[in-house]
């Protein structure tokens with residue numbers, strides 16, 4: 001497993017070691033000991049989530065607030081997405097900055113998203129199955145979000161934004177400047 005820093009503090013890209021043979025492939029998608037050793041992070045993941053989306057579906061940008069903040073370890077089981085992380089930590093030198101990463105069933109790449117960051121993704125393939133671990137439980141009342149097309153963020157989703165499929169909830173999210181505190 002290889003670990004790479006990103007332009008966002010404590011946000012890490014992980015490339016697992018994949019073993020290919022005549023049957024297909026095998027890899028450890030998460031190993032607590034190796035994760036701790038390579039990242040230096042001590043995170044206890046307690047919830048796993050999975051979603052399936054069609055091409056053009058954009059989910060985000062989402063975060064949970066207060067005592068329900070979540071760190072996430074995200075990856076794609078099938079298909080390809082562009083993943084986006086936005087730093088909302090006012091005390092972070094990368095506050096307001098974002099980072100994008102292609103995640104697919106071919107690159108096996110994972111992104112570790114620290115607490116205090118918003119997260120979203122857009123599906124580039126016909127469908128995509130997205131899977132992620134969280135270090136805190138879901139809490140509806142603690143949800144926060146930022147509108148994906150906020151011009152002040154300048155996120156290049158590498159997709160025609162007139163064609164995206166967004167939930168009603170996500171269409172109503174505020175601009176970054178009006179976002180609820182983390």
Ligand SMILES: Cc1cn([C@H]2C[C@H](O)[C@@H](COP(=O)(O)OP(=O)(O)O[C@H]3O[C@@H](C)C(=O)[C@@H](O)[C@H]3O)O2)c(=O)[nH]c1=O
Nearest residue numbers: 049051059060061062063072119120121137138167169
């Ligand atoms: C996130 C979540 C949702 N739900 C429910 C609430 C709702 O009825 C249904 C769908 O929820 P949403 O529309 O919020 O799902 P979705 O838009 O996929 O939300 C997710 O987006 C990505 C980008 C993230 O980073 C995740 O943390 C999460 O916020 O599932 C849970 O029961 N547990 C959970 O952990």
